[in-house]
Amino acid sequence: MEFLQKLDVEALIEFASTTGLQFLINLVAAAAIFIIGRWVAKAVHRVVVKGMQRADVEPLLVKFLGNILYALLLTFVILAAISRIGIQTASLIAVIGAAGLAVGLALQGSLANFAAGVMVIIFRPYRIGDYVEAGGVSGTVEDVQIISTELSTPDNRKIIVPNGQMMSGAVVNYSAHATRRVDLTVGVGYDDDIDTVRRVLESVVADDPRVLSEPAPNIRMNAMGDSSITWIVRPWVQASDYWDVYWEMTEEIKRRFDREGISIPFPQRDVHLYHHAKDEPQANA
CATH class of the missing domain: 1.10.287.1260 (Helix Hairpins)
Structure with missing residues (x-):
């Protein structure tokens, strides 16, 4: 044992x-x-x-x-x-x-945002520093992560948007190209001389050094409305100059119109009254 x-x-x-x-x-x-x-x-x-x-x-x-x-x-x-x-x-x-x-x-939602983030990184519809409009918001892209994109608005607000929302619809990238076209619409009165209006608008565009020569600016009479004739003014500028040119050119057009006596009419309607004899009261017999 x-x-x-x-x-x-x-x-x-x-x-x-x-x-x-x-x-x-x-x-x-x-x-x-x-x-x-x-x-x-x-x-x-x-x-x-x-x-x-x-x-x-x-x-x-x-x-x-x-x-x-x-x-x-x-x-x-x-x-x-x-x-x-x-x-x-x-x-x-x-x-x-x-x-x-x-x-x-x-984590289905997070995985969807992850997949959208991969799409953003691979196809690059926008980059850091671009001003974009997507997912119902707009702003300058400050950071791009796998799950979300951080935007900064012109009034200095931070918006963090899930990448799934950013890629769920159309993405408008205002910074994708080096140049942009400024679209201005100007209304003048029917009594104003067409040649004078054209000369003033061409002068305003030509005097601005930020306007590019190519593509050439487009100045045309666009429509005859109820109370005014509409002109379009479309110069091309560097993307970084867009808003400065937009605001300053609008102000300069108003100043030139005032000096040249060109009117910018208010919306108005002509009302015609017709008098019918049968509507007059009958004289007493």
Whole structure:
């Protein structure tokens, strides 16, 4: 009996020492895989990021793709290290997948914004510094994130708009081109001389040094309304000069019209009264 007990203890000690030694070896190997693998992942990440930067890729896209690549490489390294210890990675991947599905269902809106953010980064309908109108709001783009876009309004308000809302409809980018056309509409009276009006408008446009010669400004009589004749004045300017030219040219047109005696009529209607003899009261007999 004592012999059997002694044999069992010795067998247990031998099994524990053998198994423990093997587990320790596997643990050291897993740690080595993780350390070396993480170093390789960082090195690959740096090389890819520098390559995209040399290719003049959008900085936000470089950051996003670099982070995704590093996360995928690090995940692969962690699974390899866990597998070396002896843990079955198939069941672990299944659990992670199920958890990811549950989280995805709970965060449908955020994932939609994430997908829209990827579209913004890839197709770049707007960039930082552009003045845009999208998602029911307008302002200057201050920052573009994966989930949202930050806008600054002309009155210095900050608007944070989910990317899903930004990409749900038309995006109007006022800063996409270097030049813009200023559209002015001017009404003059029917009694004013057409040639004089044209000369004054052409003079105002020609005297402004910010107006571009190409494309040429367009000055035309546009419509004959109920109480005035409408002219259009459409000069081209640098996008940065748009509002200054719009406001200052409107003011200058009014000053020139006043000097030349050109009227800007108020809306009016002519009312004609007709008198019928049968409506007069009959004289007393």
